[in-house]
Amino acid sequence: MNVKFNNRDPVYVQVIRLFKEQIARGYFEPGQEIPSRRELANQLKINPNTAQRAYKEMEEQGLVFTEGNMPSRITKDEAVLKRVREELIVEAVENFIGSIKTINVPLSEVLELVKEKYDTESGEEEGSE
Amino acid sequence: MNVKFNNRDPVYVQVIRLFKEQIARGYFEPGQEIPSRRELANQLKINPNTAQRAYKEMEEQGLVFTEGNMPSRITKDEAVLKRVREELIVEAVENFIGSIKTINVPLSEVLELVKEKYDTESGEEEGSE
DNA sequence: AAAGGTGTATTAAGTATATAATACACCTCG
DNA sequence: CGAGGTGTATTATATACTTAATACACCTTT
Numbered sequence: 001m002n003v004k005f006n007n008r009d010p011v012y013v014q015v016i017r018l019f020k021e022q023i024a025r026g027y028f029e030p031g032q033e034i035p036s037r038r039e040l041a042n043q044l045k046i047n048p049n050t051a052q053r054a055y056k057e058m059e060e061q062g063l064v065f066t067e068g069n070m071p072s073r074i075t076k077d078e079a080v081l082k083r084v085r086e087e088l089i090v091e092a093v094e095n096f097i098g099s100i101k102t103i104n105v106p107l108s109e110v111l112e113l114v115k116e117k118y119d120t121e122s123g124e125e126e127g128s129e
Numbered sequence: 130m131n132v133k134f135n136n137r138d139p140v141y142v143q144v145i146r147l148f149k150e151q152i153a154r155g156y157f158e159p160g161q162e163i164p165s166r167r168e169l170a171n172q173l174k175i176n177p178n179t180a181q182r183a184y185k186e187m188e189e190q191g192l193v194f195t196e197g198n199m200p201s202r203i204t205k206d207e208a209v210l211k212r213v214r215e216e217l218i219v220e221a222v223e224n225f226i227g228s229i230k231t232i233n234v235p236l237s238e239v240l241e242l243v244k245e246k247y248d249t250e251s252g253e254e255e256g257s258e
Numbered sequence: 259a260a261a262g263g264t265g266t267a268t269t270a271a272g273t274a275t276a277t278a279a280t281a282c283a284c285c286t287c288g
Numbered sequence: 289c290g291a292g293g294t295g296t297a298t299t300a301t302a303t304a305c306t307t308a309a310t311a312c313a314c315c316t317t318t
Contacts, residue, residue, distance in 0.1 A: 092228035099221035
C-alpha cells in the first residue's frame with residue numbers, strides 16, 4: 001500500500017479519510033472484511049494503536065462493525081455507504097466555495113481554472129514506489 | 130474582531146492564513162502597519178507568543194517586515210502581495226480537484242453543485258456566536 | 259531622565275497525538 | 289489440546305503546540 005500521510009492532521013484521522021474515500025469510490029462491498037488492526041498497521045507503517053483508534057471511530061460512525069472476535073467488516077447498510085460518498089462530495093464543494101469566497105474571486109474565473117487543471121492532470125495514480 | 134479558530138490546525142497557522150486572506154482581498158495597502166503582537170493577541174484572544182510565532186513566519190515568507198522596534202508592516206513589494214492571492218486561488222483549486230478525483234466524481238456533476246451552492250449562500254457571514 | 263510601547267527571547271507547564279510494549283479474553287485451525 | 293490470530297485495554301514515553309510569565313534592548317513621548 002502506498003499512502004502518504006501529512007504531518008498536519010492526526011494519522012488516525014487520515015486513516016479514516018482513506019477508508020471513506022475508498023468507500024466513496026465503491027472499492028468495498030457491503031459486509032466486506034477489512035484488514036485486522038495489526039495487519040493494517042503493518043501495511044501503512046503505523047502503530048497498531050493508531051489503527052485501532054481509527055477503526056474504533058469508524059465503528060462509532062457506523063462505517064464498520066465487529067462481531068465477536070472476527071475480523072471487522074464494512075457495514076452492510078448500503079444507505080450508509082452511499083451517504084459517505086455524498087458527504088465527501090458536499091464537503092469538497094463547501095470547502096472550495098468557502099475558500100474562494102474568503103479570497104473574493106469571481107466564480108466564473110475559478111471555474112475556468114478548475115476545468116483547465118482538471119484536464120491537465122487527467123490521470124491520478126502513477127505510484128511507482 | 131470575530132475570528133473562529135478550529136482545533137485541527139495550529140493557531141499560528143490559522144493566523145497566517147487569516148492575514149493571507151486579507152492580503153488576497155486587498156485589505157492591506159503595501160507598507161501598511163499591522164497590529165503589534167500584543168495587540169493582535171488581545172484582539173484574537175490568543176497568546177502573544179502565538180502571535181509572535183505567526184508574525185515571525187510571515188516575515189520569513191517575506192509578507193511582513195520590521196524595522197528597528199517599529200510596528201511591523203505589510204511588505205511594500207506588490208508582486209509578493211499579488212502572488213499571495215494567486216497562490217491561495219491555485220491552492221483552493223488544487224485541493225478541490227484533488228478531492229473530487231480521489232472520490233471519483235464526474236467534473237460536470239460537481240461543477241453544477243458548485244454553482245448551486247455558490248448562489249445559495251450568496252452572502253458569507255452570518256456569525257451569531 | 260522616566261514611562262511606556264515596540265520586537266524579541268527564554269523557561270516552564272499542560273494537552274493531544276503517536277509510538278511502544280504489554281496483557282487478556284475469545285475463537286479458529288491444525 | 290495448543291498455537292496463533294482476532295479485538296480490546298492499559299501504561300509509559302516523546303513530540304508539537306499552546307499558554308503563561310518574565311525579561312531585555314530599543315525607541316518615542318512626556
